Amino acid sequence: MAITPVTPLELFDTESLPTDEEREIASTVRRFVDERLRPDIAGWFESATLAQEIAVEAGSLGLLGMHLQGYDCAGTSAVAYGLACMELEAGDSGLRSLVSVQGSLSMYSIYRWGSEEQKQHWLPRLASGRAIGCFGLTEPDFGSNPAGMRTTAKRDGSDWILNGTKMWITNGSIADVATIWAQTDEGIRGFLVPTGTPGFTANTIHRKLSLRVSVTSELVLDNVRLPGSALLPEARGLSGPLSCLNEARFGIAFGALGAARDCLEQTIAYVREREVFDRPLAAYQLTQQKLADMTLELGKGMLLALHLGRKKDAGTLTHQQVSLGKLNNVREALAIARECRTLLGASGITLEYSPMRHAINLETVLTYEGTSEMHTLVIGEQLTGIAAFRG
Ligand code: FAD
Helix, strand or coil, X not given: CCCCCCCHHHHHCHHHCCCHHHHHHHHHHHHHHHHHHCCCHHHHHHHCCCCCHHHHHHHHCCCCCCCCCCCCCCCCCHHHHHHHHHHHHHHCHHHHHHHHHHHHHHHHHHHHHCCHHHHHHHHHHHHHCCCCEEEEXXXXXXXXXXXXXXXXXXXXXXXXXXXXXXXXXXXXXXXXXXXXXXXXXXXXXXXXXXXXXXXXXXXXCCCCCCCCCCCEEEEEEXXXXXXXXXXXXXXXXXXXXHHHHHHHXXXXXXXXXXXXXXXXXXXXXXXXXXXXXXXXXXXXXXXXXXXXXXXXXXXXHHHHHHHHHHHHHHCCCCHHHHHHHHHHHHHHHHHHHHHHHHHCHHHHHCCCCCHHHHHHHHHHHHHCCCCHHHHHHHHHXXXXXXXXXXX
C-alpha cells in the first residue's frame, strides 16, 4: 500500500516543539516570504536588488529587533526569533541578513550598550524599518581578528574624531546610522554615527556572486566629528561587538536551516516528477539515500537549534554553544544545498530552482559572523583548554 509522503521536518515532528505562539509567528513570516519574496527573488538576485519597502514591511510585521523588549520591539522568545530567521532564509539569506543585521547587530548594540537617550531616539525608528542600521567591525586587514582594528576615535574636547575604513558592511549604503567600533585610549569603544555626518562615506561593493540581494559596503571615516553623546557608554573592549555577533550567530543557526529546508523540499518535489530511464528519479536507491542523509542532517540541525533557543530563553546559552550551532548548521545547510543541486541536474544551475542560489549565499554565511574555522577553534579550545588561534 502506498504511503502519503511527509516533509523532512514532519518526519522529525520538530513542529510540535515550539509553543503555539512561536508556531504562529513562524507561519506569519512564511506567508510574508511566500507572498512578498518568492515571486520576485530570482529576478532580484539576478539584478542584485531588493525592493526598499521590504524593510518597512518587515518592520510592520514586528520582525526587526523582535526579540528585544520595549522601544516598540515585539519582545518575542529567542526561539520565535530563530524560527523567523529560518523562514526568512528559506526565502533568501540576503533577506535574513537584512533583518539579522538590523535587529541583532545594529539594534542590539544600542539596546545592550546604549544610553537611554540613544535607545529612545533610535530603537523605535529601527524597529519600524523607517531607519536602517549597520554594524562596522570588520576592516580590510582585520576580519577574523578584529582586535587588530586600525580605526581610531580620538577625543577633541567633548567631541570625538573618527578615522578609518570598515569593509564588507551589510546595509552600509542604505543605513541611517552605523555602529562603528574603534580603538581609543581606553581600548575598543563603540559609536553611533548618523550616516549624514560630514566625512562619512559608504561605497557599495559590486560584482558579488553571493548574497546578491543584500547591500554590502565599504565605510570610510575621514575626520568624522561626533558629539560625546555618540559614544555607546556601556561597551568597553571587544566584548561589546562580540556580544552583538553572538546574537546574530544564534539567528543564523536557525536561518541556515531554512535555506536547507527549502532546497530539500524543492528537490523532493522535482525528483518525484523527473523521469530518468523510464522511472521517476525518486525511485532510485541512490536518490533516496541522498534524501535520507540530507533529512537526517536537517532534522538534527533543527533539534540542535531548538535546544540552543530554549537555553537562550532560559539565560543559560554560552557563546561556545552558539559556535556549535553556527558551525554545524551552516556547514550542513551548504552541503544539503550542493547535494540538492546534483539531483536537479542541469536545471539545478539556473535561478528557476533555489538550491544553487542558496548554496552560493551560504558561502557567505559560512564566512561571516565568524568563519567556520574560527568556530572550529572556539570548540577546539573548549575541548583541549588550548587556544589555537595564533600559530
Ligand atoms: P580572514 O580573517 O582574512 O580569513 C581568511 C581565512 O583565514 C578564513 O578561512 C579564516 O577562517 C582563516 N583564518 C583566519 N585566522 C585564522 C586562524 N587563526 N587559524 C586558522 N585559520 C584562520 N563584517 C562586519 O563587521 N559587519 C557586517 O555587516 C558584515 N557583513 C558582511 C557581509 C558579507 C556579504 C561578507 C562576505 C562579510 C561581511 N562581514 C561583515 C565581514 C565578515 O565578518 C568577515 O569577512 C569575516 O569575519 C572573515 O574575515 P576576512 O574576510 O577578513 O577573512
